[in-house]
Amino acid sequence: xxxKAVVLLSGGLDSAVTLAVxxxxxxxxxxxxxxxxxxxxxxxxxxxxxxQDLGSKYKLVKIELPWKGSSLLDEKVKLTESLQTKGRNxxxxxxxxxxxxxxxxxxxxxxxxxxxxxxxxxxxxxxxxGYPDCRKEFFHAMKPVIAYGTRSGVQKNKIKIxxxxxxxxxxxxxxxxxxxxxxxGLTWSCYRGLSVPCGKCDSCYYRKKGFIEAGLEDPLLNKPxxxxxx
Amino acid sequence: xxxKAVVLLSGGLDSAVTLAVxxxxxxxxxxxxxxxxxxxxxxxxxxxxxxQDLGSKYKLVKIELPWKGSSLLDEKVKLTESLQTKGRNxxxxxxxxxxxxxxxxxxxxxxxxxxxxxxxxxxxxxxxxGYPDCRKEFFHAMKPVIAYGTRSGVQKNKIKIxxxxxxxxxxxxxxxxxxxxxxxGLTWSCYRGLSVPCGKCDSCYYRKKGFIEAGLEDPLLNKPxxxxxx
Numbered sequence: 001x002x003x004k005a006v007v008l009l010s011g012g013l014d015s016a017v018t019l020a021v022x023x024x025x026x027x028x029x030x031x032x033x034x035x036x037x038x039x040x041x042x043x044x045x046x047x048x049x050x051x052q053d054l055g056s057k058y059k060l061v062k063i064e065l066p067w068k069g070s071s072l073l074d075e076k077v078k079l080t081e082s083l084q085t086k087g088r089n090x091x092x093x094x095x096x097x098x099x100x101x102x103x104x105x106x107x108x109x110x111x112x113x114x115x116x117x118x119x120x121x122x123x124x125x126x127x128x129x130g131y132p133d134c135r136k137e138f139f140h141a142m143k144p145v146i147a148y149g150t151r152s153g154v155q156k157n158k159i160k161i162x163x164x165x166x167x168x169x170x171x172x173x174x175x176x177x178x179x180x181x182x183x184x185g186l187t188w189s190c191y192r193g194l195s196v197p198c199g200k201c202d203s204c205y206y207r208k209k210g211f212i213e214a215g216l217e218d219p220l221l222n223k224p225x226x227x228x229x230x
Numbered sequence: 231x232x233x234k235a236v237v238l239l240s241g242g243l244d245s246a247v248t249l250a251v252x253x254x255x256x257x258x259x260x261x262x263x264x265x266x267x268x269x270x271x272x273x274x275x276x277x278x279x280x281x282q283d284l285g286s287k288y289k290l291v292k293i294e295l296p297w298k299g300s301s302l303l304d305e306k307v308k309l310t311e312s313l314q315t316k317g318r319n320x321x322x323x324x325x326x327x328x329x330x331x332x333x334x335x336x337x338x339x340x341x342x343x344x345x346x347x348x349x350x351x352x353x354x355x356x357x358x359x360g361y362p363d364c365r366k367e368f369f370h371a372m373k374p375v376i377a378y379g380t381r382s383g384v385q386k387n388k389i390k391i392x393x394x395x396x397x398x399x400x401x402x403x404x405x406x407x408x409x410x411x412x413x414x415g416l417t418w419s420c421y422r423g424l425s426v427p428c429g430k431c432d433s434c435y436y437r438k439k440g441f442i443e444a445g446l447e448d449p450l451l452n453k454p455x456x457x458x459x460x
Contacts, residue, residue, distance in 0.1 A: 059296045059297070060296065061293070061294065061295060061296065062292070062293070062294040063291070063292070063293050063294075063336075064291065064292040064293075065291060065336065065339060065340075066289045066290065066291065067289065067339070067340055067343040067344065068343060069339070069342055069343030069344075070343075091381050091384065095381060096339070097338065097339040097340075097341075097342035097343050097380065097381065098335050098336075098338040098339035098342060098379070098380055099339070100379065101335040101338060101339075101375060101379055101380070102332070102335040102336060102339060104335075105328050105331040105332040105334075105335045106293075106295065106328075106332060108327065108328040108331060109295060109297070109299070109326070109327040109328035109329070109331075109332060110295075110297055110327075111327075112299055112327035112328060113297040113298060113299030113327050114297065114299075132378060132379055132380055132381060132383060132384045133379040133380070135378060135379075137374075137378040138375065138378040138379035140374075140378075141371075141374035141375045141377070141378050141379065142375060142379075144367075144370075144371035144374070145331060145368065145371045145372060145375055147371070148362060148365060148367040148368040148370075148371050149328070149330065149331055149362055149363040149365075149368035149371065149372075150327065150328055150331070150362055150363070151321050151325060151327065151362060153362060154321065154362045
């Protein structure tokens, strides 16, 4: 495999499936995992396990952003279940300002440094349409930024941002991952990041709904667990 | 002053002048200083002094990028004087992949978190046209990203990226800064980041040329210095 791709890996199930899809596409995958002060930093350990399980290299990017602006960055703010209750047209409190722009800009830097020609990101519109940086319009808008703002763009050898899950529903994503051998027991979705998934936050809600609709069991919920401290 | 602006501050003279311009424009300036592993991290201390001298708040963003891809990030790579010798159509080895995209994405996040409506960046095309992310086309391309990828864009209250120096030459920038009371003795431009400017790198070269053309003395070169270790 000579084709290199940078894959953004959060530790959640969407990015795990995205990595599996990128590998199936013949890419030599270089995962990027972010430690950006998220309250559910437990996902970082999950991301590392997912990368290893799928035979891929990873690098950890540490970003200290000295501001909050999101319930995911601020433990003092209550995690509300906004998408479930408020509907899809409101931006939830878990929105982290410009997060995917930050992630993609780092991925662009890494892709240029290692000569990768593709960046995979597991965003999808359907379940999380409250996040503006998960929309196709946003990913489309990144193209001219790459064309004009990077060396690869100047050299007419543009890096592509690939979003294979963009129009998929959670249940479909789970089915695709299942068929590609993704071990969902290694992934972590809950925003609370405690020892077991809270079952109430938006992320738990959509994960649960997805597994039910896919007709599959979530191995994370049936996993034998050691006692963990938090 | 109720209007808030985020100002990217490197410690160099361009961003110092940009801060002075933003303040003259009536903005309450919140500076962002980046520690991204640059070999000339001496500029971080200069940036803090510049912010203080111009009566502005600042925050330090720490980003650990575990890759190189630039002579500014890798002390093993020789700092060549590429712009001076090779001309303007080649991207210099000091190009840091996607640096301004990373900086602007963090600035966007900060601006959303504090409710700022403007981001100032001191990029200019004329002297540094070798950097793709200093071109007007790049800054123009960021507009749809803000419109589609951020909360402020969704709320039709878009954050603007302002580049007041974009079409200015170094000498003009120095004159503007001089008229606005910028203390250039506090700024740092040299890529080598030793105790005194090397006088040879691209950054020193353009600074020197600019002061000569502006008919002014560079106070940094005539500053009484204490012995410093490196």
